[in-house]
Amino acid sequence: MAGSGNAHLRPDALVSARDIVVEFPAAGGRTVYAVSGVSLDIMEGETLGLVGESGCGKSTTGRAMLQLPRPTSGSVQLGGQELTDLDDEAMRLIRPRLQMIYQDPISSLNPRRTVRDIVAEPLFIAWDNLARRSAIAVWQERVAALVQGLARRVAKPMRILGFAMSVAFVLWIASETVEERAAESLFGWTEVPAAVIGFPALALSLAVGAVFAVLGVAWILLMLMLPFGLMSRQFGAVPTAVGLVGVVATTTASAFLLWRTWSSFGGWAHWVNSGLLGTITVVLVLWLLASLVRPALAGTSAVATSLSAMVVLQVFYIGGLDDTPKLAVLVASGVVDALLFVWIRRRYHASRQELRARADPRVREVLTYVGINPDDALDRRPWEFSGGQAQRLSIARALVSVPQVIICDEPVSALDVSVQAQILNLLEDLKNLMGLTLVFIAHDLAVVKNVSDRVAVMYLGKLCEVSEPGPLYSQPAHPYTDLLLAAIPHPDPEAPIGDSSKIGGELPSPLSPPSGCRFRTRCPLAAQRCADEEPQMREIAPGRFVSCHTPLVGEPAPPTSMAEFSVGAES
């Protein structure tokens, strides 16, 4: 029972999962063996019911098929295409075909968004993905992620540094080595010795320095961010050329600034400052390059701090500029950036509305399918709906990208009995209407029987029995299936109440699953062989597969050597 093997797999399945293993690290270096070698397949248009107690790994199996997260090992194929080795980008292109419905309808819908956007979201993402397929688009996205991460992390060090540097700035002005040019261009002071200015002037220049530092930082950050930052995913519609122009413009401006700064100082400050600046600049450039290759490196706070230091230094050295034409270049590049910003914003808003308009007929159509009046619902938010209606919205969201396969993870467990029937009937209708293939995960055996063409019973990360529902329910072959069925309360006072003494015990911990058959610790039929040897999936009657040494239906498993032989012959 609760064993492995692939005897039950069929050729030409739409979804084929082989030997899925999902393990999670646990505290103390231990491992949770959530799913241990489960193989399942689903034919096109079929509903596979997946039942078991909580903690048996049924949801994890369903999610592993969607690569959420990727299984630790094993293979998942959709229409012959292997999913486990696709990268995130390629997987995103597959996702419209594989959708999911979750247990709790309210918490799986974003309360702040309207039904219109919630239901259309898979379409937006799918279209966006299509638009972003070129290599440059991917590169843009990485830069955007980098700058966004930077902006997030830079805020605090920036404030601290801004303050520290304004103090340094004041001291610098007050010092004998100050360059007249700098003081003059900043404040219009000439030849005023610091000692004469006195404390009030010191405080004033501290304040001015702080304001100047903040403004300057904001300006340079804006210049750095605009062309990159606005290229993020939601701006997929912005042409690559615009992005490139922005990149070139800002890089040129920054390089120019850097050069001016570098060459406009003399004296000992020159060596200290430019040495510092040079080091920081080199680090920054290396980091930028590295982040483009490995996006995970973007936004590391140490580097962000260095960058903010550099930006602040740059701000001070702008004061060193005296050539009007060069200042004009700086202003011009700023104007270009600002224009770019405005243009992209307008472009963005137009495109979001355009997307909504494009999605509108599809959204209305699916809402009608799930029995919700689109005119009433489109501009409402999920919390305005009851549980059953919210589950209908979840279903609509899953349907909108015209999926082939929907994985329903306990879709009716949180609903009242009367609403549960509505949702079950709806799923059945939609399946027939759209030719869907469903994986239906639930702990309620009666519900699973109602919707399924094939039922798989799971126990502690392993499969027990795979069969058509009729025989499985009337004559369970696996002792665990028998136990589950015995535990169901029947809405009939005359029905005998199952003997719960038969059930005994609870699910063992997935941290240290039992040897051999995992069910043996609760199995009334357990023998020595069950502890020594893991049963393999085998066919005990046409279309009925069980992994048990001594099933309740059919012959006991042949001795080990024979078992190995027969498995080898089948596969």
Place this chain on the structure above:
Amino acid sequence: MSDATRPRSGRALLEVSGLRTTFDTPSGPLTAVDGVDLEVRLGSRLGVVGESGSGKSVMSRSIMRLLPKSKVTTSGKVLFDGIDMMSLSRRELLDLWGPQIAMVFQDPLGSLNPVMKIGRQVGEGLRVHRSMSAKAARTAALELLDEVGIPEPQRRIDEYPHQLSGGMRQRIVIAIALACSPRLLIADEPTTALDVTVQAQILDLLETQRAERDMSLMLITHDLGVVAGRTDEIVVMYAGRIVERAPTATLFRDMRMPYTEALMRSIPKITDDSHTRLEIIGGRPPEMTRLGPGCKFAPRCKYAQDLCTAEEPALMPAASSQTNEEATAHLYRCFYPVGSNEAAEALERNIASGRVSETGVVIGAA
């Protein structure tokens, strides 16, 4: 109390009449329980069935007087063994909770103290009500843990709730409830958060303990399957009212209330073939702050006529029952009871007028 609700056989341990609980909500008064009459006889098992929002939990808390004082008005009469619960002071209630009435809640983790060892929690009632010493309470707690089927009680007694599985926790909650040998146990959805296998174990445990201690049981659930084999009498609630009340066997054999029938038919049955079409109840439960006149189930009912939306039917005895006793035992709240000729005619009229589809689904309710 009307004739129909008078106790039949056995002494009533708990008698509730005209219980009405109103919450003061921002959108107006919400009467969650409206005129509930019921009784639990000594040693009997009463099942209370209803969907979420039907008022079954509020009812049990009103009986226990567990609801907060502010913004809640409770009226009606609750007699527990002749004592008027409504007039008891807080102090007197504390003496009642535990040795007389105990409660088991749905969420076992939420009803256990996470920072207190299990043994202390189980023995607490004994120390308070029986003035036991800590040592004696511990010994008694060990026995109780053993009785509710906790393996290795010696070890478990010094553990904390988070170290146990859901089923084990619910056993602990039951042990706490049983500690002072209450005469009435109110179990409010005791198995809803549990797996089907664990559910069966817990229900069996409740039953064996009830029989051993000659306790009365009020089992509140949304699952007709849970109450079917394990109660003597069932009360079906809808919109804060009792809509049908009958001995368990009678209810399942001869249900009168269309809501009970619809609820039964909407449950997928394990004996049905796969892809059997489920009969649905269109629409959803009414807004409790905006109840209209008439039968509260009428908008979703396939038999409903004009009369149903105009006037609310009273609880009436099932006239066609063979014996007088059965008649007073079986009450329902409907003008067109299931199985009557009137109902068949009403359904035909509704189908003819297009209000109900050929398959018996109310059109426009969904």
